[in-house]
Amino acid sequence: MEFKHVSVLFSESIKNLNIKPDGVYVDGTLGGGGHASGICEKLNSKGILIGIDRDKDALRAAEENLRGYDCKKIFVQSNYSNIKNVLMEYDISSIDGALLDLGVSSFQLDNEERGFSYMKDASLDMRMNAEDSLTAETVVNTYSEEELANIIRQYGEERWASRISQFIVKNRKQAPITTTGQLVTIIKAAIPASARRDGPHPAKRTFQAIRIEVNDELGQLEKAVDTFLDVLANRGRLCIITFHSLEDRIVKERFNQRLNPCTCPKEFPMCVCGKKTDMKKVSGKPIIPSEQELTLNPRARSAKLRVIEKWER
Known part of the structure; x- marks a missing residue:
């Protein structure tokens, strides 16, 4: 079966990843390589794309679809929540950005x-x-x-x-x-x-x-958000696209936890726990599809993109 997929919030995701030509980027939900093609387009021959998917058919299709790009490409059959193990396997200590496009792909729906x-x-x-x-x-x-x-x-x-x-x-x-x-x-x-x-x-x-x-989609997501934030290099960004309120709530809560890590009781006049954030919010409210995108792809209607950046002083 041919792998057709309309990448949701494509330009918004690529723009917010703030891609460095020689950086290391992860597409944790590779699918047919739709979003990954936008990443590869901005990488030079020194740049690295790591594409992760649970679906063998998706990996095969993505490898074919991304063949024409110059950057180094690593394809891994795994769950995105295993990102630390994947990076360890390839001796990569940190990444400059990652994208997670959650839920079921058009390919899987249409198959x-x-x-x-x-x-x-x-x-x-x-x-x-x-x-x-x-x-x-x-x-x-x-x-x-x-x-x-x-x-x-x-x-x-x-x-x-x-x-x-x-x-x-x-x-x-x-x-x-x-x-x-x-x-x-x-x-x-x-x-x-x-x-x-x-x-x-x-x-x-x-x-x-x-x-x-x-x-186990929500369990894997809950585990993965902090894991991805841990492996980001300074100024690295994590973009997550959700499709329903349960996913979005997890992402929002995990982002907020990292942005406000203080564990002091609310009645304390000042922070004494000493926990400081290593993150910076990029998007305040979630980014949603334009009317033009919704006309072309009605499946995008419930999509929300949230972006956060590692910001170590």
């Missing part, structure tokens, strides 16, 4: 076999790394009703979570739920018709929740 889309009937898979053991089918058919409800409520922010999990458990008693089409039908039956008339597709939130659980 029916992967089971990410509620618009196409396919096997219930949803693994970003096809070698991982946990699949959406396992989650749907083996998690308890309470576990399913908690996941759908927490990760999908779905108000009908209890009813959906109840319907899933009831249906799987008759026969295992093995396809996305079956799951969509169950979700539609669980949500009252009046609640389905407006808003997004009724299965959107539940599919998001199961995908997040299968790939």
Whole structure:
């Protein structure tokens, strides 16, 4: 399958990385190399791009798509949260910038076999790394009703979570739920018709929740933000694009924690813990797509870009 991907907030990301021609940059969610092409374009033959992805197909496609650029390119199949190990493996002590474009790629959504889309009937898979053991089918058919409800409520922010999990458990008693089409039908039956008339597709939130659980997306993100900030060189920047409030909240909180590391009680008149920030905020409010981008790529609607810079005095 051809790897097509419209890179969200492309020019804004590349601009905010503030790329040095001979620097070291990481694209931790490489995909087909869309954002990475913008990085490579600004690097000279001494510059290094490290592209990380969990998906072998993505790495192969990116390697092909980035072949024409002069910079040194390193492709790694891993989770971006393992950045310290990746850098250690290549004897790189720090990086000048990194980009994380979170969520599922257009390639994975459009590839029916992967089971990410509620618009196409396919096997219930949803693994970003096809070698991982946990699949959406396992989650749907083996998690308890309470576990399913908690996941759908927490990760999908779905108000009908209890009813959906109840319907899933009831249906799987008759026969295992093995396809996305079956799951969509169950979700539609669980949500009252009046609640389905407006808003997004009724299965959107539940599919998001199961995908997040299968790939431990929020756990990996929470672990990764500080790790990336630790490995930034002075004046290095981290750009993170999120697609829903749960991701954005984690990024915002982790950035704020590093910007304001003081642990003194609020009633103290002055700081005595001595903890000083080594970061500087680049974007105050998150950067969002322009109307022009939204016209070309409606999937970008919920995207937010946050940028922070290492600033050691």
